[in-house]
Amino acid sequence: MNLSITKVMTNFSSILKSLKxxxxxxxxxxxxxxxxxxxxxxxxxxxxxxxxxxxxxIWLKTALSLLAGCLFYALMFSNVxxxxxxxxxxxxxxxxxFFSFFNWKGYxxxxxxMTLGIMLRTTGIVSPIYLSIGYIVMGTPLLISSFRFYFSxxxxxxxxx
Numbered sequence: 385m386n387l388s389i390t391k392v393m394t395n396f397s398s399i400l401k402s403l404k405x406x407x408x409x410x411x412x413x414x415x416x417x418x419x420x421x422x423x424x425x426x427x428x429x430x431x432x433x434x435x436x437x438x439x440x441x442i443w444l445k446t447a448l449s450l451l452a453g454c455l456f457y458a459l460m461f462s463n464v465x466x467x468x469x470x471x472x473x474x475x476x477x478x479x480x481x482f483f484s485f486f487n488w489k490g491y492x493x494x495x496x497x498m499t500l501g502i503m504l505r506t507t508g509i510v511s512p513i514y515l516s517i518g519y520i521v522m523g524t525p526l527l528i529s530s531f532r533f534y535f536s537x538x539x540x541x542x543x544x545x
Contacts (some may be wrong), residue, residue: 406479410540412472416485417533420465420526427523430505434516449517453524461525462532469536 407415431449435442471487472480486494501519504510510518 405482406477407482408479409472409475410537412480412482412485413469413533413537413540415482416468416472417530417537419485420530420533424523424526424528424530427501427519428527429523431516431519431523434512434519437516438513445517446520449520450524452517453521454528456521457525457528461529465529465532469532473536473540 432446435446435449468485468487468490472485475484501522504515505512
């Protein structure tokens with residue numbers, strides 16, 4: 385009886401492994417870059433789109449938002465993106481799962497942030513004028529971080545050799 389359960393579990397495990405969408409680490413860095421580019425680009429697009437609703441002081445608000453985003457990158461996102469890049473490069477699997485560009489903490493942080501952003505935008509709790517600033521401040525470090533992923537993916541083989 386135990387032998388058959390062990391055999392079934394072994395077969396099930398091998399089936400799951402064969403279904404895992406594994407890709408080379410270099411390509412995983414590019415997947416991460418594309419995801420971060422999409423997220424940052426979408427936030428910047430929505431932020432600028434809302435910013436033009438109130439064009440008063442638009443250049444100053446835009447410049448300060450971008451500056452705050454760069455500062456946010458330097459103080460926090462630089463470390464976050466560096467940790468993700470290191471985690472991907474040092475992954476013990478040659479072909480890690482396609483979805484492992486984030487660790488579980490990254491996914492757990494992303495879900496509430498997306499939910500909060502959508503809720504604030506759709507409910508109108510926060511004025512689009514202020515929301516646009518927040519979107520630009522958040523989109524800027526995401527986009528800058530995506531460039532680090534592109535750079536790491538491009539130079540992956542040079543670093544390995």
